[in-house]
Amino acid sequence: MHSNDPTRRHVLTGGAALGLTLLAGGAQALSTNQASAFIQQVVDQTMSIVNSGASTDQALVQFEQVLARYGDMPVVARAVLGQPWRAASSSQQQAFVQAFQGYLARKYGREFREYRGASMRVSGASDQGDKGILVNTVVDLPGRQPFAVDWQVSDRSGATKLINLIIEGVSMLTTERSEVRAIYESNRSNLDATIQDLRKRG
Protein backbone atom coordinates (compact mmCIF):
# COMPACT_ATOMS: atom_id res chain seq x y z
CA MET A 1 0.00 0.00 0.00
CA HIS A 2 3.02 2.25 0.24
CA SER A 3 4.27 1.14 -3.11
CA ASN A 4 4.01 4.68 -4.47
CA ASP A 5 6.09 6.14 -1.68
CA PRO A 6 9.55 6.45 -3.25
CA THR A 7 11.36 7.15 0.03
CA ARG A 8 9.99 4.11 1.77
CA ARG A 9 10.67 1.85 -1.20
CA HIS A 10 14.21 3.15 -1.33
CA VAL A 11 14.71 2.43 2.36
CA LEU A 12 13.29 -1.08 1.96
CA THR A 13 15.48 -1.86 -1.03
CA GLY A 14 18.47 -0.45 0.77
CA GLY A 15 17.65 -2.52 3.83
CA ALA A 16 17.31 -5.69 1.78
CA ALA A 17 20.60 -4.98 0.04
CA LEU A 18 22.29 -4.38 3.38
CA GLY A 19 20.84 -7.65 4.67
CA LEU A 20 22.14 -9.53 1.64
CA THR A 21 25.55 -7.92 2.02
CA LEU A 22 25.67 -8.99 5.65
CA LEU A 23 24.68 -12.52 4.67
CA ALA A 24 27.30 -12.66 1.95
CA GLY A 25 29.89 -11.17 4.29
CA GLY A 26 28.90 -13.71 6.93
CA ALA A 27 29.34 -16.51 4.42
CA GLN A 28 32.92 -15.54 3.84
CA ALA A 29 33.57 -14.89 7.47
CA LEU A 30 33.02 -18.40 8.86
CA SER A 31 36.32 -19.03 10.58
CA THR A 32 37.97 -22.33 11.35
CA ASN A 33 37.40 -21.54 15.05
CA GLN A 34 33.67 -21.01 14.55
CA ALA A 35 33.41 -24.18 12.49
CA SER A 36 35.30 -26.13 15.19
CA ALA A 37 33.02 -24.78 17.93
CA PHE A 38 30.00 -25.75 15.79
CA ILE A 39 31.32 -29.29 15.32
CA GLN A 40 32.16 -29.54 19.02
CA GLN A 41 28.44 -29.00 19.65
CA VAL A 42 27.47 -31.65 17.08
CA VAL A 43 30.02 -34.08 18.55
CA ASP A 44 28.85 -33.48 22.13
CA GLN A 45 25.22 -34.15 21.20
CA THR A 46 26.10 -37.16 19.06
CA MET A 47 28.30 -38.77 21.70
CA SER A 48 25.76 -38.14 24.46
CA ILE A 49 23.24 -40.12 22.38
CA VAL A 50 25.83 -42.84 21.68
CA ASN A 51 26.74 -43.24 25.32
CA SER A 52 23.20 -42.91 26.70
CA GLY A 53 21.21 -45.97 27.68
CA ALA A 54 18.67 -45.26 24.93
CA SER A 55 17.37 -48.16 22.86
CA THR A 56 18.50 -48.33 19.23
CA ASP A 57 15.12 -47.03 18.01
CA GLN A 58 15.18 -44.09 20.44
CA ALA A 59 18.78 -43.29 19.57
CA LEU A 60 18.06 -43.29 15.83
CA VAL A 61 15.19 -40.81 16.34
CA GLN A 62 17.54 -38.58 18.34
CA PHE A 63 20.23 -38.81 15.65
CA GLU A 64 17.67 -37.65 13.09
CA GLN A 65 16.87 -34.61 15.26
CA VAL A 66 20.57 -33.71 15.41
CA LEU A 67 20.88 -34.15 11.64
CA ALA A 68 17.78 -32.03 10.94
CA ARG A 69 19.05 -29.28 13.21
CA TYR A 70 22.71 -29.12 12.17
CA GLY A 71 22.76 -30.55 8.65
CA ASP A 72 22.01 -28.59 5.47
CA MET A 73 19.63 -31.34 4.44
CA PRO A 74 17.96 -29.76 1.37
CA VAL A 75 21.38 -29.01 -0.15
CA VAL A 76 22.85 -32.44 0.70
CA ALA A 77 19.75 -34.31 -0.52
CA ARG A 78 19.69 -32.31 -3.76
CA ALA A 79 23.38 -32.93 -4.47
CA VAL A 80 23.02 -36.65 -3.75
CA LEU A 81 19.94 -37.13 -5.95
CA GLY A 82 21.45 -35.19 -8.86
CA GLN A 83 19.61 -34.93 -12.17
CA PRO A 84 16.20 -36.33 -11.06
CA TRP A 85 15.97 -33.43 -8.55
CA ARG A 86 15.53 -30.96 -11.40
CA ALA A 87 12.61 -32.84 -12.90
CA ALA A 88 10.87 -33.33 -9.53
CA SER A 89 7.87 -31.32 -8.26
CA SER A 90 8.44 -29.30 -5.10
CA SER A 91 6.34 -31.73 -3.04
CA GLN A 92 8.43 -34.61 -4.37
CA GLN A 93 11.58 -32.68 -3.47
CA GLN A 94 10.31 -32.14 0.07
CA ALA A 95 9.36 -35.79 0.42
CA PHE A 96 12.76 -36.84 -0.86
CA VAL A 97 14.61 -34.57 1.61
CA GLN A 98 12.56 -36.05 4.48
CA ALA A 99 13.05 -39.65 3.36
CA PHE A 100 16.76 -39.17 2.74
CA GLN A 101 17.25 -37.50 6.13
CA GLY A 102 15.63 -40.45 7.90
CA TYR A 103 17.64 -42.97 5.90
CA LEU A 104 20.91 -41.14 6.61
CA ALA A 105 20.14 -40.87 10.33
CA ARG A 106 19.45 -44.62 10.56
CA LYS A 107 22.47 -45.68 8.52
CA TYR A 108 25.06 -43.43 10.14
CA GLY A 109 23.34 -43.60 13.53
CA ARG A 110 23.93 -47.36 13.52
CA GLU A 111 27.58 -46.71 12.65
CA PHE A 112 27.91 -44.22 15.51
CA ARG A 113 26.28 -46.70 17.92
CA GLU A 114 29.43 -48.78 17.40
CA TYR A 115 31.41 -45.98 19.05
CA ARG A 116 29.92 -46.65 22.48
CA GLY A 117 32.51 -45.96 25.16
CA ALA A 118 34.57 -43.84 22.77
CA SER A 119 35.65 -40.25 23.10
CA MET A 120 35.73 -37.93 20.12
CA ARG A 121 37.83 -34.78 20.13
CA VAL A 122 38.30 -31.94 17.65
CA SER A 123 41.93 -32.09 16.50
CA GLY A 124 42.14 -29.42 13.79
CA ALA A 125 40.37 -27.48 11.03
CA SER A 126 41.32 -26.19 7.60
CA ASP A 127 39.73 -23.68 5.24
CA GLN A 128 38.82 -25.32 1.91
CA GLY A 129 37.50 -22.18 0.17
CA ASP A 130 34.20 -22.80 -1.65
CA LYS A 131 34.07 -26.29 -0.19
CA GLY A 132 33.75 -24.85 3.31
CA ILE A 133 35.78 -25.74 6.36
CA LEU A 134 37.00 -29.23 7.12
CA VAL A 135 36.99 -29.94 10.86
CA ASN A 136 39.04 -32.98 11.93
CA THR A 137 38.06 -35.13 14.88
CA VAL A 138 39.76 -38.19 16.31
CA VAL A 139 37.82 -41.09 17.78
CA ASP A 140 39.48 -42.95 20.63
CA LEU A 141 37.84 -46.30 21.13
CA PRO A 142 39.28 -48.66 23.76
CA GLY A 143 41.12 -51.57 22.11
CA ARG A 144 41.27 -49.89 18.70
CA GLN A 145 43.75 -47.57 17.08
CA PRO A 146 42.46 -43.98 17.06
CA PHE A 147 40.78 -43.10 13.76
CA ALA A 148 39.71 -39.97 11.92
CA VAL A 149 36.21 -38.59 11.38
CA ASP A 150 36.14 -35.33 9.42
CA TRP A 151 33.24 -32.91 9.09
CA GLN A 152 32.70 -30.51 6.21
CA VAL A 153 30.98 -27.30 7.36
CA SER A 154 29.69 -24.34 5.35
CA ASP A 155 27.49 -21.30 5.86
CA ARG A 156 26.64 -20.74 2.22
CA SER A 157 22.95 -21.32 2.95
CA GLY A 158 23.05 -18.39 5.41
CA ALA A 159 23.60 -20.36 8.62
CA THR A 160 26.47 -22.59 9.68
CA LYS A 161 25.57 -26.13 8.60
CA LEU A 162 27.10 -29.58 8.29
CA ILE A 163 27.35 -30.64 4.62
CA ASN A 164 29.41 -33.84 4.70
CA LEU A 165 30.82 -36.50 6.99
CA ILE A 166 34.03 -38.37 6.18
CA ILE A 167 34.77 -41.51 8.21
CA GLU A 168 38.34 -42.81 7.85
CA GLY A 169 38.60 -41.01 4.52
CA VAL A 170 35.29 -42.33 3.16
CA SER A 171 32.94 -39.54 2.14
CA MET A 172 29.21 -39.80 2.91
CA LEU A 173 28.35 -37.61 -0.11
CA THR A 174 30.30 -39.82 -2.52
CA THR A 175 28.97 -43.06 -1.05
CA GLU A 176 25.35 -41.95 -0.88
CA ARG A 177 25.32 -40.50 -4.39
CA SER A 178 26.24 -43.96 -5.66
CA GLU A 179 23.71 -45.63 -3.35
CA VAL A 180 20.82 -43.30 -4.19
CA ARG A 181 21.55 -43.67 -7.90
CA ALA A 182 21.44 -47.47 -7.54
CA ILE A 183 18.20 -47.31 -5.55
CA TYR A 184 16.67 -44.95 -8.14
CA GLU A 185 17.68 -47.26 -10.99
CA SER A 186 16.39 -50.37 -9.23
CA ASN A 187 13.05 -48.52 -8.92
CA ARG A 188 12.96 -48.02 -12.71
CA SER A 189 13.87 -44.34 -12.35
CA ASN A 190 10.64 -43.61 -10.48
CA LEU A 191 11.22 -40.96 -7.80
CA ASP A 192 8.09 -41.72 -5.75
CA ALA A 193 9.06 -45.39 -5.57
CA THR A 194 12.63 -44.35 -4.64
CA ILE A 195 11.27 -42.25 -1.77
CA GLN A 196 9.16 -45.21 -0.54
CA ASP A 197 12.23 -47.45 -0.78
CA LEU A 198 14.45 -45.03 1.16
CA ARG A 199 11.93 -44.94 4.02
CA LYS A 200 12.51 -48.68 4.52
CA ARG A 201 16.31 -48.54 4.28
CA GLY A 202 19.16 -47.58 6.58
Next chain:
Amino acid sequence: MFDSQNSAGQGAVVLLALVLGACTQQPGDTANAPDPFEKTNRAVHAFNKAADRNVLKPTSEAYVQVVPQPVRDGVSNAANNLQQPLNFVNHVLQGDVEDAASSAFRFGMNTFFGVGGLADPADDAGLYDRPTDFGETLAVWGIDSGPYIELPIFGPSTVRDGVGLVVGFVADPIGWTELRDYSGYYIALETANVLQQRSDYARLIESLLYESADSYNAARIAYLQNRAASLNEGAPATDDLEDPYAFE
Protein backbone atom coordinates in the same frame (compact mmCIF):
# COMPACT_ATOMS: atom_id res chain seq x y z
CA MET B 1 56.84 -69.87 -3.07
CA PHE B 2 59.94 -68.70 -1.24
CA ASP B 3 62.42 -70.16 -3.72
CA SER B 4 64.42 -67.91 -6.05
CA GLN B 5 62.76 -64.87 -4.57
CA ASN B 6 65.42 -62.60 -6.00
CA SER B 7 64.72 -63.15 -9.67
CA ALA B 8 60.99 -63.35 -9.07
CA GLY B 9 61.16 -60.05 -7.21
CA GLN B 10 63.08 -58.36 -10.01
CA GLY B 11 60.68 -59.74 -12.58
CA ALA B 12 57.74 -58.36 -10.62
CA VAL B 13 59.29 -54.90 -10.43
CA VAL B 14 59.94 -54.84 -14.19
CA LEU B 15 56.38 -56.04 -14.86
CA LEU B 16 55.12 -53.37 -12.49
CA ALA B 17 56.96 -50.60 -14.31
CA LEU B 18 55.47 -51.80 -17.61
CA VAL B 19 51.92 -52.06 -16.28
CA LEU B 20 51.96 -48.76 -14.42
CA GLY B 21 53.58 -46.90 -17.26
CA ALA B 22 50.53 -47.78 -19.30
CA CYS B 23 47.91 -46.53 -16.90
CA THR B 24 48.10 -43.27 -15.07
CA GLN B 25 45.17 -41.76 -13.27
CA GLN B 26 44.32 -38.23 -12.25
CA PRO B 27 44.10 -37.69 -8.52
CA GLY B 28 40.79 -36.72 -6.98
CA ASP B 29 37.14 -37.36 -7.77
CA THR B 30 37.18 -40.98 -6.68
CA ALA B 31 33.52 -41.57 -7.43
CA ASN B 32 33.91 -40.67 -11.10
CA ALA B 33 37.38 -42.16 -11.58
CA PRO B 34 37.48 -44.34 -14.70
CA ASP B 35 36.77 -47.99 -13.98
CA PRO B 36 37.95 -49.73 -17.17
CA PHE B 37 37.82 -53.21 -15.62
CA GLU B 38 34.32 -52.75 -14.19
CA LYS B 39 32.80 -55.73 -16.00
CA THR B 40 35.45 -58.20 -14.80
CA ASN B 41 35.56 -56.54 -11.39
CA ARG B 42 31.82 -57.01 -10.93
CA ALA B 43 32.11 -60.70 -11.79
CA VAL B 44 34.93 -61.10 -9.26
CA HIS B 45 32.87 -59.13 -6.73
CA ALA B 46 29.96 -61.55 -7.12
CA PHE B 47 32.38 -64.44 -6.56
CA ASN B 48 33.90 -62.77 -3.48
CA LYS B 49 30.50 -62.05 -2.04
CA ALA B 50 29.45 -65.69 -2.46
CA ALA B 51 32.77 -66.80 -0.92
CA ASP B 52 32.16 -64.51 2.05
CA ARG B 53 28.57 -65.61 2.53
CA ASN B 54 29.25 -69.33 2.18
CA VAL B 55 32.75 -69.75 3.63
CA LEU B 56 34.43 -66.78 5.28
CA LYS B 57 31.55 -65.42 7.33
CA PRO B 58 30.33 -68.76 8.80
CA THR B 59 33.93 -69.93 9.42
CA SER B 60 34.78 -66.65 11.10
CA GLU B 61 31.70 -66.87 13.31
CA ALA B 62 32.59 -70.44 14.28
CA TYR B 63 36.22 -69.50 14.96
CA VAL B 64 35.23 -66.65 17.28
CA GLN B 65 32.72 -68.87 19.10
CA VAL B 66 34.85 -71.97 19.47
CA VAL B 67 38.34 -70.62 20.09
CA PRO B 68 38.74 -68.81 23.43
CA GLN B 69 39.68 -65.15 23.28
CA PRO B 70 43.18 -65.44 24.85
CA VAL B 71 44.15 -67.94 22.13
CA ARG B 72 42.70 -65.74 19.39
CA ASP B 73 44.54 -62.71 20.79
CA GLY B 74 47.77 -64.73 20.73
CA VAL B 75 47.16 -65.73 17.11
CA SER B 76 46.48 -62.11 16.07
CA ASN B 77 49.55 -60.89 17.92
CA ALA B 78 51.77 -63.55 16.37
CA ALA B 79 50.45 -62.83 12.86
CA ASN B 80 51.00 -59.13 13.40
CA ASN B 81 54.48 -59.72 14.77
CA LEU B 82 55.50 -61.71 11.70
CA GLN B 83 54.44 -58.78 9.51
CA GLN B 84 56.91 -56.45 11.21
CA PRO B 85 60.07 -57.44 9.27
CA LEU B 86 58.29 -56.66 5.98
CA ASN B 87 56.88 -53.46 7.49
CA PHE B 88 60.44 -52.53 8.46
CA VAL B 89 61.69 -53.09 4.91
CA ASN B 90 58.87 -50.99 3.45
CA HIS B 91 59.33 -48.15 5.96
CA VAL B 92 63.02 -48.09 5.06
CA LEU B 93 62.20 -48.05 1.33
CA GLN B 94 59.86 -45.15 2.03
CA GLY B 95 62.62 -43.30 3.87
CA ASP B 96 60.55 -43.29 7.06
CA VAL B 97 63.22 -43.81 9.73
CA GLU B 98 60.91 -43.31 12.69
CA ASP B 99 58.35 -45.91 11.58
CA ALA B 100 61.13 -48.30 10.52
CA ALA B 101 62.68 -48.07 13.99
CA SER B 102 59.27 -48.54 15.55
CA SER B 103 58.65 -51.73 13.53
CA ALA B 104 62.10 -53.07 14.39
CA PHE B 105 61.77 -52.39 18.14
CA ARG B 106 58.25 -53.74 18.11
CA PHE B 107 59.43 -56.97 16.50
CA GLY B 108 62.35 -57.33 18.92
CA MET B 109 60.32 -56.55 22.00
CA ASN B 110 57.37 -58.80 21.15
CA THR B 111 59.56 -61.67 19.97
CA PHE B 112 61.82 -61.71 23.06
CA PHE B 113 59.53 -60.40 25.79
CA GLY B 114 56.20 -61.40 24.29
CA VAL B 115 56.64 -65.18 24.19
CA GLY B 116 57.72 -65.26 20.55
CA GLY B 117 55.09 -62.71 19.53
CA LEU B 118 52.08 -64.28 21.26
CA ALA B 119 51.83 -61.30 23.62
CA ASP B 120 52.08 -57.65 22.69
CA PRO B 121 54.11 -55.83 25.38
CA ALA B 122 55.16 -53.27 22.73
CA ASP B 123 51.58 -52.02 22.45
CA ASP B 124 51.44 -51.50 26.22
CA ALA B 125 54.70 -49.55 25.95
CA GLY B 126 53.08 -47.24 23.39
CA LEU B 127 55.01 -48.78 20.49
CA TYR B 128 51.97 -49.14 18.24
CA ASP B 129 51.77 -51.05 15.01
CA ARG B 130 52.59 -48.87 11.99
CA PRO B 131 51.07 -50.96 9.22
CA THR B 132 52.34 -50.46 5.70
CA ASP B 133 52.85 -52.46 2.53
CA PHE B 134 54.71 -52.44 -0.75
CA GLY B 135 51.80 -50.69 -2.48
CA GLU B 136 52.37 -47.76 -0.12
CA THR B 137 56.09 -47.81 -0.91
CA LEU B 138 55.27 -47.56 -4.62
CA ALA B 139 52.90 -44.66 -3.85
CA VAL B 140 55.66 -42.89 -1.92
CA TRP B 141 57.91 -43.42 -4.95
CA GLY B 142 55.38 -41.45 -6.98
CA ILE B 143 53.76 -44.31 -8.85
CA ASP B 144 50.07 -43.78 -9.69
CA SER B 145 47.52 -46.24 -8.40
CA GLY B 146 46.33 -47.24 -11.87
CA PRO B 147 42.73 -48.43 -12.29
CA TYR B 148 40.69 -50.10 -9.58
CA ILE B 149 40.71 -53.90 -9.53
CA GLU B 150 38.85 -56.35 -7.33
CA LEU B 151 41.01 -59.40 -6.70
CA PRO B 152 39.55 -62.84 -6.03
CA ILE B 153 39.63 -63.56 -2.25
CA PHE B 154 41.90 -60.55 -1.51
CA GLY B 155 39.18 -58.10 -2.53
CA PRO B 156 39.37 -54.40 -3.42
CA SER B 157 42.72 -53.19 -4.77
CA THR B 158 44.31 -51.18 -7.56
CA VAL B 159 46.85 -52.27 -10.15
CA ARG B 160 49.61 -50.71 -8.03
CA ASP B 161 48.40 -52.19 -4.75
CA GLY B 162 47.82 -55.59 -6.38
CA VAL B 163 51.40 -55.67 -7.65
CA GLY B 164 52.50 -54.52 -4.19
CA LEU B 165 50.66 -57.47 -2.68
CA VAL B 166 52.52 -59.96 -4.90
CA VAL B 167 55.90 -58.30 -4.30
CA GLY B 168 55.13 -58.35 -0.57
CA PHE B 169 54.67 -62.14 -0.64
CA VAL B 170 57.88 -62.66 -2.56
CA ALA B 171 60.01 -60.16 -0.67
CA ASP B 172 58.83 -61.04 2.85
CA PRO B 173 62.06 -61.38 4.94
CA ILE B 174 60.41 -64.20 6.90
CA GLY B 175 60.66 -66.24 3.70
CA TRP B 176 64.41 -65.62 3.55
CA THR B 177 65.11 -67.23 6.91
CA GLU B 178 64.87 -70.77 8.29
CA LEU B 179 61.25 -69.89 9.11
CA ARG B 180 60.42 -70.68 5.49
CA ASP B 181 60.43 -74.35 6.51
CA TYR B 182 57.42 -73.53 8.66
CA SER B 183 55.47 -71.77 5.91
CA GLY B 184 52.53 -74.13 6.50
CA TYR B 185 52.17 -72.82 10.06
CA TYR B 186 52.62 -69.29 8.78
CA ILE B 187 49.75 -69.70 6.32
CA ALA B 188 47.56 -71.25 9.04
CA LEU B 189 48.35 -68.32 11.30
CA GLU B 190 47.51 -65.78 8.62
CA THR B 191 44.27 -67.61 7.84
CA ALA B 192 43.22 -67.58 11.48
CA ASN B 193 44.05 -63.88 11.60
CA VAL B 194 41.81 -63.25 8.58
CA LEU B 195 38.96 -65.02 10.39
CA GLN B 196 39.52 -62.73 13.37
CA GLN B 197 39.53 -59.64 11.17
CA ARG B 198 36.31 -60.70 9.43
CA SER B 199 34.79 -60.71 12.92
CA ASP B 200 36.40 -57.41 14.03
CA TYR B 201 35.05 -55.62 10.96
CA ALA B 202 31.77 -57.57 10.78
CA ARG B 203 29.53 -54.48 11.07
CA LEU B 204 31.39 -52.62 8.30
CA ILE B 205 31.45 -55.66 5.99
CA GLU B 206 27.75 -56.41 6.56
CA SER B 207 26.89 -52.81 5.74
CA LEU B 208 29.07 -52.67 2.61
CA LEU B 209 28.33 -56.10 1.15
CA TYR B 210 24.78 -56.88 2.24
CA GLU B 211 23.01 -53.60 3.00
CA SER B 212 24.23 -51.52 0.05
CA ALA B 213 22.09 -51.02 -3.01
CA ASP B 214 25.25 -51.33 -5.14
CA SER B 215 27.75 -53.27 -3.03
CA TYR B 216 30.41 -53.30 -5.76
CA ASN B 217 30.50 -49.54 -6.00
CA ALA B 218 30.18 -49.09 -2.22
CA ALA B 219 33.23 -51.31 -1.70
CA ARG B 220 35.13 -49.55 -4.51
CA ILE B 221 34.50 -46.07 -3.09
CA ALA B 222 35.27 -47.19 0.47
CA TYR B 223 38.56 -48.82 -0.59
CA LEU B 224 39.79 -45.99 -2.83
CA GLN B 225 38.95 -43.18 -0.42
CA ASN B 226 40.16 -45.01 2.69
CA ARG B 227 43.39 -45.95 0.92
CA ALA B 228 43.93 -42.36 -0.27
CA ALA B 229 43.44 -41.13 3.30
CA SER B 230 45.80 -43.68 4.82
CA LEU B 231 48.49 -42.75 2.26
CA ASN B 232 47.90 -39.15 3.38
CA GLU B 233 48.47 -39.88 7.10
CA GLY B 234 44.77 -40.32 7.78
CA ALA B 235 43.54 -37.03 6.32
CA PRO B 236 41.01 -37.22 3.49
CA ALA B 237 42.41 -36.16 0.12
CA THR B 238 41.25 -32.55 -0.06
CA ASP B 239 41.25 -32.48 -3.86
CA ASP B 240 38.54 -35.12 -3.60
CA LEU B 241 36.24 -32.94 -1.46
CA GLU B 242 32.90 -32.10 -2.96
CA ASP B 243 30.96 -28.85 -3.11
CA PRO B 244 27.28 -29.81 -2.71
CA TYR B 245 26.24 -26.19 -3.34
CA ALA B 246 27.55 -26.50 -6.89
CA PHE B 247 24.48 -28.56 -7.84
CA GLU B 248 21.27 -26.53 -8.12
